[in-house]
Amino acid sequence: MPEISVDFNRPVVMGNEFEYMKQAVENGHISGDGPFTKKCHAFFEKELGVPKALLTTSCTHALEMSAILLDIRPGNEVIIPDFTFVSTVNAFVLRGAKPVFLDVRPDTLNLDESKLEAAINQRTKAIVPVHYAGVGCEMDPIIDIATRYNIAVVEDNAHGLFGKYKGKYLGTFGSMASQSFHETKNFTSGEGGALLINDPVLVERAEIIREKGTNRSRFFRGQVDKYTWVDIGSSYLPSDILAAFLFAQLEQREKIQLHRKRVWEMYHAGLKDWADAHDVQLPCVPDHCEQSYHMFYMLLPALELRQNFIAYLRERGVYSVFHYLPLHLSEMGQSFGGKIGDCPVTERVSDQLIRLPFYNSLTSAEQEQVIDLIQEFPF
Numbered sequence: 001m002p003e004i005s006v007d008f009n010r011p012v013v014m015g016n017e018f019e020y021m022k023q024a025v026e027n028g029h030i031s032g033d034g035p036f037t038k039k040c041h042a043f044f045e046k047e048l049g050v051p052k053a054l055l056t057t058s059c060t061h062a063l064e065m066s067a068i069l070l071d072i073r074p075g076n077e078v079i080i081p082d083f084t085f086v087s088t089v090n091a092f093v094l095r096g097a098k099p100v101f102l103d104v105r106p107d108t109l110n111l112d113e114s115k116l117e118a119a120i121n122q123r124t125k126a127i128v129p130v131h132y133a134g135v136g137c138e139m140d141p142i143i144d145i146a147t148r149y150n151i152a153v154v155e156d157n158a159h160g161l162f163g164k165y166k167g168k169y170l171g172t173f174g175s176m177a178s179q180s181f182h183e184t185k186n187f188t189s190g191e192g193g194a195l196l197i198n199d200p201v202l203v204e205r206a207e208i209i210r211e212k213g214t215n216r217s218r219f220f221r222g223q224v225d226k227y228t229w230v231d232i233g234s235s236y237l238p239s240d241i242l243a244a245f246l247f248a249q250l251e252q253r254e255k256i257q258l259h260r261k262r263v264w265e266m267y268h269a270g271l272k273d274w275a276d277a278h279d280v281q282l283p284c285v286p287d288h289c290e291q292s293y294h295m296f297y298m299l300l301p302a303l304e305l306r307q308n309f310i311a312y313l314r315e316r317g318v319y320s321v322f323h324y325l326p327l328h329l330s331e332m333g334q335s336f337g338g339k340i341g342d343c344p345v346t347e348r349v350s351d352q353l354i355r356l357p358f359y360n361s362l363t364s365a366e367q368e369q370v371i372d373l374i375q376e377f378p379f
């Protein structure tokens with residue numbers, strides 16, 4: 001029997017979630033774009049300073065919208081980091097693009113900007129940097145290269161809400177950015193996401209694509225006298241019940257971020273010496289980046305050790321996980337020509353990475369138990 005029980009993730013009610021969901025029903029508007037959705041949009045537009053924010057049913061769907069907005073089609077190439085979730089690439093492959101997998105930096109595990117220029121050719125249509133663990137990619141060189149070659153940048157900011165690069169919010173560098181409110185994220189509605197639009201030219205078409213290819217948003221604003229099918233699109237807007245839950249979480253921004261900062265710092269302080277002594281790599285946050293405190297990961301020296309480590313913690317009631325497998329070596333990745341050795345850093349770190357329990361109600365006492373167990377792991 002496990003001695004203790006610490007989950008990897010737990011959904012946590014942080015404030016007025018249930019009250020606002022009740023209000024959403026009482027408002028008589030629980031489909032999309034109701035009062036709570038509008039509050040969430042206004043929140044992001046004000047707090048992040050983005051021209052337009054649109055809630056979506058997931059980060060995956062926000063990325064799909066961005067691919068439609070960029071008119072991605074067969075013959076186009078899209079550059080993405082090899083070390084990421086499938087949605088980052090799938091959204092573009094769905095439109096017919098060929099993915100070009102770029103290896104990641106060994107320190108932050110973000111797209112390696114020094115390899116970017118060599119991956120660009122006439123067919124390159126977009127670059128999709130992922131701010132892994134909410135630590136900013138090197139956006140200055142990335143934006144510089146993208147601008148020189150006239151290529152769009154879509155930031156996959158699933159992990160990075162409220163993180164900053166050189167004082168500027170992640171999600172405000174590319175023409176668009178995607179956010180996730182999946183239950184493992186700092187702010188959640190169970191499933192959910194948002195598309196942040198920094199290029200105002202894209203806003204009107206984004207509203208159409210999100211509303212099944214219709215000009216329904218313009219109709220409701222009184223800008224056209226009927227609404228009709230004007231473009232391709234899908235149903236990318238979430239119920240106002242989910243927006244109500246999310247808005248209550250967003251209202252607790254300070255409390256949530258402070259708590260997560262404390263969790264991250266306690267892991268870091270408690271494991272630093274142990275990590276140094278055992279050749280374990282802890283996360284790197286460059287001085288010019290303010291992280292979002294999304295996760296705490298470690299890189300163990302080798303795959304077998306990582307697997308034993310996860311099993312050791314689980315036998316004692318602590319749930320840790322690993323992710324991502326190298327995309328270029330997945331079945332789909334290989335169908336695009338991926339082979340062993342293409343992205344050596346990703347191939348290595350995907351064998352080594354482990355994520356520790358991290359959620360908005362994780363207590364110091366629980367963390368102490370996790371840290372104590374880790375320090376007793378028989379290397």
Ligand SMILES: Cc1ncc(COP(=O)(O)O)c(C=O)c1O
Pocket residue numbers: 058059060061084085087088130156158159179180181182192193
């Ligand atoms: C980097 C990254 N992008 C996209 C996604 C997809 O997010 P969602 O589950 O909201 O579609 C995830 C999921 O965790 C992710 O880690």
